[in-house]
Amino acid sequence: MLKEFKEIYAYRQMIFSLVKKDLRGRYKGSVLGFMWTFVNPLLQLCVYTLVFSIIMRQDIERYYLFLFVALIPWMFFSAALTSGSISILNQKDMVKKIYFPREVMPIADTTSNFVNMLFCFIVIFAVLLFSGWGISLYACLALPVIMVVEYIICLGIALLTSALTVYFRDLQYILGIVAMAWQYVTPVMYSSERVPEELLPLWNLNPMTPVIEAYRSVLYYKTFPELNTLLSAFILGVIVLVLGIFVFNRLEKGFAEEF
Amino acid sequence: MMDSNNAIEVRNVSKHFKVYYDKGSQLKERVLFRKRNAYEDRVVLDNISFSIKKGEAVGLVGKNGCGKSTTLKLLTKIIYPNSGTIEMAGRVSSLIELGAGFHPDMSGRENIYTNAAIFGLTKKEIDARLDDIIAFSELEQFIDNPVRTYSSGMYMRLAFSVAINVNADILLIDEILAVGDANFQAKCFNKLREIKSEGTTIVIVSHSLGQIEQICDRSIWIKNGKIQMEGAPKDVHLEYLDYMNTERMEMAEKERARQEAEEQANPEKADEKEAAKKKKRYGSMDCMFTEINILDANGNLQKTFRTGEEMILDLHYECKKKVTDAVFGFGIFRSDGLWCYGTNTRIDHKDNFDIERDGSYRVDLKELMLIPAEYWVDVTIEYGEGNPVDYYKEALRFEVVSKVSDVGVLRIPHEWTLNI
Numbered sequence: 001m002l003k004e005f006k007e008i009y010a011y012r013q014m015i016f017s018l019v020k021k022d023l024r025g026r027y028k029g030s031v032l033g034f035m036w037t038f039v040n041p042l043l044q045l046c047v048y049t050l051v052f053s054i055i056m057r058q059d060i061e062r063y064y065l066f067l068f069v070a071l072i073p074w075m076f077f078s079a080a081l082t083s084g085s086i087s088i089l090n091q092k093d094m095v096k097k098i099y100f101p102r103e104v105m106p107i108a109d110t111t112s113n114f115v116n117m118l119f120c121f122i123v124i125f126a127v128l129l130f131s132g133w134g135i136s137l138y139a140c141l142a143l144p145v146i147m148v149v150e151y152i153i154c155l156g157i158a159l160l161t162s163a164l165t166v167y168f169r170d171l172q173y174i175l176g177i178v179a180m181a182w183q184y185v186t187p188v189m190y191s192s193e194r195v196p197e198e199l200l201p202l203w204n205l206n207p208m209t210p211v212i213e214a215y216r217s218v219l220y221y222k223t224f225p226e227l228n229t230l231l232s233a234f235i236l237g238v239i240v241l242v243l244g245i246f247v248f249n250r251l252e253k254g255f256a257e258e259f
Numbered sequence: 260m261m262d263s264n265n266a267i268e269v270r271n272v273s274k275h276f277k278v279y280y281d282k283g284s285q286l287k288e289r290v291l292f293r294k295r296n297a298y299e300d301r302v303v304l305d306n307i308s309f310s311i312k313k314g315e316a317v318g319l320v321g322k323n324g325c326g327k328s329t330t331l332k333l334l335t336k337i338i339y340p341n342s343g344t345i346e347m348a349g350r351v352s353s354l355i356e357l358g359a360g361f362h363p364d365m366s367g368r369e370n371i372y373t374n375a376a377i378f379g380l381t382k383k384e385i386d387a388r389l390d391d392i393i394a395f396s397e398l399e400q401f402i403d404n405p406v407r408t409y410s411s412g413m414y415m416r417l418a419f420s421v422a423i424n425v426n427a428d429i430l431l432i433d434e435i436l437a438v439g440d441a442n443f444q445a446k447c448f449n450k451l452r453e454i455k456s457e458g459t460t461i462v463i464v465s466h467s468l469g470q471i472e473q474i475c476d477r478s479i480w481i482k483n484g485k486i487q488m489e490g491a492p493k494d495v496h497l498e499y500l501d502y503m504n505t506e507r508m509e510m511a512e513k514e515r516a517r518q519e520a521e522e523q524a525n526p527e528k529a530d531e532k533e534a535a536k537k538k539k540r541y542g543s544m545d546c547m548f549t550e551i552n553i554l555d556a557n558g559n560l561q562k563t564f565r566t567g568e569e570m571i572l573d574l575h576y577e578c579k580k581k582v583t584d585a586v587f588g589f590g591i592f593r594s595d596g597l598w599c600y601g602t603n604t605r606i607d608h609k610d611n612f613d614i615e616r617d618g619s620y621r622v623d624l625k626e627l628m629l630i631p632a633e634y635w636v637d638v639t640i641e642y643g644e645g646n647p648v649d650y651y652k653e654a655l656r657f658e659v660v661s662k663v664s665d666v667g668v669l670r671i672p673h674e675w676t677l678n679i
Contacts, residue, residue: 007379010381011379013372013376013380013381013382013385014373014376014377014379016376016382017372017373018373021362021365021373025364028364093359094360096337097337097355097356097359098337098353098355098356098359098360098377099335099336099337099351253339254339256332256338257276257338
């Protein structure tokens with residue numbers, strides 16, 4: 001195990017260059033290019049603002065902010081789930097031909113999605129400031145912790161799904177639906193107060209629930225998230241990651257023969 | 260535990276591949292068409308063991324599909340053995356797929372970084388090697404252009420330069436020395452020798468035995484997934500070539516049998532062939548060849564010979580009209596038309612004779628000293644001073660093989676005396 005970590009560390013330059021390549025190549029050929037990283041979430045916000053303050057009015061104050069601060073982190077998770085699952089498959093030419101620790105691929109993919117989310121947070125902060133909602137610097141101290149926890153969950157899921165998808169290609173399409181369904185069982189568009197009390201234990205098994213609530217608590221309610229929430233998110237994240245590493249290690253040796 | 264003098268230890272390694280007849284990787288296919296998931300378990304490597312010392316250069320030889328490339332892939336850790344263990348000491352660099360991971364839109368320089376990163380180098384290490392890599396690739400003027408604008412030779416040169424400058428402890432090479440022009444190849448060779456002298460362990464898979472002999476200390480011949488022989492490259496290669504020649508002879512034999520069967524089953528085609536053949540014959544045809552055979556020393560039909568073996572021309576003819584002062588002859592031509600040898604009964608001072616009835620003659624070539632190539636035989640019946648009766652051009656074809664790779668036309672028996 002230690003040897004593997006060491007090896008992945010030795011390949012950090014490869015991860016770094018893959019992330020760079022992905023972020024630079026993402027909007028390649030478009031006029032705005034890298035600016036799309038910022039324009040995209042901004043336009044989404046405009047749509048939500050229009051829809052939810054004019055057509056589908058909600059009783060939650062400034063619902064578009066309530067939604068937006070949860071949606072950006074959610075999109076990171078959703079991307080990690082869908083693009084992470086094909087991270088090995090997409091690089092099959094390399095996997096077939098050369099050796100490198102296979103973990104590099106899902107790690108690079110997750111990291112690239114993570115960095116993309118960090119850029120989106122610039123937009124979030126800008127919107128919170130300019131809309132007059134404000135930011136609590138004290139609460140924001142919790143942000144790095146929440147982000148790390150979410151990263152751990154996403155990485156675990158990417159490891160798990162990327163390895164399984166190699167053997168079972170349908171998974172990439174199934175996961176598209178799963179990502180959509182998952183969004184509705186996570187309090188992204190609603191507050192978890194709306195969840196029936198008897199379902200709560202089940203709800204809390206979802207590792208993304210505490211993560212999204214923590215983000216919202218920091219950015220929308222401007223309060224430090226409950227330590228309980230953070231801790232349970234962290235524990236669930238570690239469980240997912242360990243499971244991901246375990247499955248990945250079991251399956252990675254056969255990758256090259258599946259293509 | 261691994262012997263500390265060894266760079267690579269392969270112990271009892273077996274590798275099977277499942278060859279699916281029709282594989283489905285979708286759920287529907289997996290469930291509905293269970294039968295289709297039938298596969299054949301093909302054994303590629305069958306319990307092989309070998310070890311390679313630090314600083315040693317070893318060549319893997321064998322015919323296509325014998326498992327040598329699989330061995331190299333196992334060493335690279337792209338695939339893993341079904342049983343057995345492989346241990347390697349140190350950083351491994353592979354020249355198996357050059358340029359894998361190159362991004363066409365990025366510049367040569369950027370690609371050096373990504374490609375070297377794939378070999379596990381950190382940015383600092385790459386910075387230190389960058390100048391060497393660019394200098395070796397001879398692409399100084401183009402290094403900031405996108406790789407897609409490169410010619411395939413330039414592309415390979417860049418890839419080779421990266422891989423060879425990784426400073427690996429173990430270098431794995433699969434048929435790579437077809438990189439660039441002759442000068443660049445020579446440069447690669449020199450670089451390989453330099454790397455070797457610095458103590459890098461090298462494993463090469465190649466069909467070019469000459470290349471292996473130039474670099475390697477040892478050759479391992481893999482046959483049907485097993486090690487057939489290992490030792491000094493020259494010794495192993497002689498045995499290997501000998502085996503390959505034998506196999507070629509068997510193949511040629513089969514091909515001949517097949518053609519004959521075809522002709523029998525297809526008399527029209529045989530007639531056509533006959534017509535085509537006629538064009539290659541001229542003369543009065545008072546006397547005609549009816550059957551022409553090449554035999555080996557045991558009197559069996561044969562079309563492939565080793566240099567120095569006995570070859571017998573066995574010729575039958577029918578007589579329609581008396582031919583006085585007849586001369587039998589033959590000539591041997593290399594497939595490119597070079598006349599290698601020719602003689603007749605007059606030159607060899609056989610008594611003058613007339614042909615009055617059907618008959619035959621034989622020429623026993625005791626030692627066929629031709630070097631490996633394809634040859635044609637012309638056979639002739641003439642009268643007087645070279646007047647053709649039946650001059651049959653390219654009547655027969657045969658092939659000469661040899662495990663000695665001398666050059667020229669004939670092998671002239673020789674001995675060396677060295678006073679060094």
